[in-house]
Every structure is written in C-alpha cells, then in structure tokens.
Amino acid sequence: MVDNQLDATFSALADPTRRGMLAALTLGEKPVSELAEPYRMSLAGAAKHVEVLARAGLIERRKVGRQQFCRLEASRLKEASDWLAQWERFWTTRLDALETELKRDPA
C-alpha cells in the first residue's frame, strides 16, 4: 500500500497511460470510456488506471447517468511540483556556485 502522498502522486505519474489520461483531461472533463478510447486495452483495464489517478487525488469524479465524468484536480499535482521546484532551486544555486568558483580559480 502507498501511504505517503508524494509516493502516491509520483507512482501514479510513473505510467505513460496515466500521464496520457491527465493530458487528455486538460481539454476538459471526460467520461471513463472516452479516456480509455486511445489505448489498446480493455475498458476494465483502463478504468483501473483511472482508479489509480483518483486514489492519488489527481482527478475527481462525478457520476452523470451511467457515465463517470473525470476532471483534473490541481492540488496534488502542485504538491509534487513544489517538491521538485525545491530541488530545482538547489541545483541552480549549486551550479551557480560551481561556476563562480571556476571563474575565480580557473584550473
């Protein structure tokens, strides 16, 4: 079981089918069958991916008749993005410092 929230988010993102589904959802809400359509996979299989995205909090669902409409949920993606942004800040300062060092004391 995935306990940590970052764990769930990153492992949900670690699959191209799921990233593709998120990309499709940028165009707006879509039902499961429409999300599944691009993939050579049973509907049940695709629905499992949708379930993973939902359990990670990356999408929200609402039932309309027999269809289950999915939409992107920003907050969880933001958590992961913030985590990585923190790193980006680190590399930048680190690499800048290295560059400065090299300029001041060239080999």
Add this chain to the structure above:
Amino acid sequence: MVDNQLDATFSALADPTRRGMLAALTLGEKPVSELAEPYRMSLAGAAKHVEVLARAGLIERRKVGRQQFCRLEASRLKEASDWLAQWERFWTTRLDALETELKRDPA
C-alpha cells in the same frame, strides 16, 4: 521494464527511501554505506535503491578504493520538473479563468 525516461524518473521518486537519499546527497557526495546508514535495512537492500537512482540517471557514481561515491545528477530531475511545470502553468491559467468567470457572474 521501464522504457520511458519519465517513467523511470517518476517511479524512482515514488519511494521515500530514495527521496531521502537524494536529500542526503544535497549535502555532498556520499558512499553507499553512508547513504544506507539512516535506514533500518540491510546494506544490500539500500544498495538496490541506489542502483534504481543510478539507472534512472538521478545520480552518478565513481569508485574510490572499495567505496562507491554517489552524487546528484541534475538533468534528469530537471526533465521531470519541466514536465510538472508545464502542468502548473495549465492549472494557473485554468483556475484564474474560473475565478474571473465567478467574479463576473457570481451565483
């Protein structure tokens, strides 16, 4: 097998032990045993995590005597960060648009 580079990066990040090791490496190069030390886990187990990080390109290694020194490799983290940043741009514009809409036509 993890084929795609984003797959490898995100799935490497989807584990708290591995994220912790990356954090430890911000303080500088460290040998495997030092990376392993904080975790209640055999050295062999921890070394597997190090191997995953290396295969994903998140760290580089150099052998010094019997020690294997590891250091952060920025480029792969940047790839993942860029991917997420793209999303962040999307939510921001999306949420801003929604907010504008609500202000103009409040329920």
Add this chain to the structure above:
DNA sequence: ATAATTGTCAACCGGATGGTTTAGTATAAG
C-alpha cells in the same frame, strides 16, 4: 598473512501492479 570493511550478485519471498476475462448493475434507448 589475516581479518575487517565496502560493496556486488544471486536466489528467494511476499505483496503490489498491470493486464485479462467473466459476470453483474445501473441507466438509456428502441
């Protein structure tokens, strides 16, 4: 020379993951 340190490798284990099929439940359409 011997022994301790620092890893790697291979085999193994249990549980998670990604997929399938088959069956069942609502809802919608004919």
Add this chain to the structure above:
DNA sequence: CTTATACTAAACCATCCGGTTGACAATTAT
C-alpha cells in the same frame, strides 16, 4: 419489455518491487 451502453467487481495471471540472506570480490587495516 428488451437490449445496448457504461461502468464496476472479482478472480486470475505474469511480472515487478522492496526487502531478506548468504556467498563472493576487492580493498584496507592489523
């Protein structure tokens, strides 16, 4: 009423993952 649609649920399968132990190799220390 009957049938097609859109899922959901459960059982099953192969593979991967995170961890273990035990054996080995290479380097360093005594």
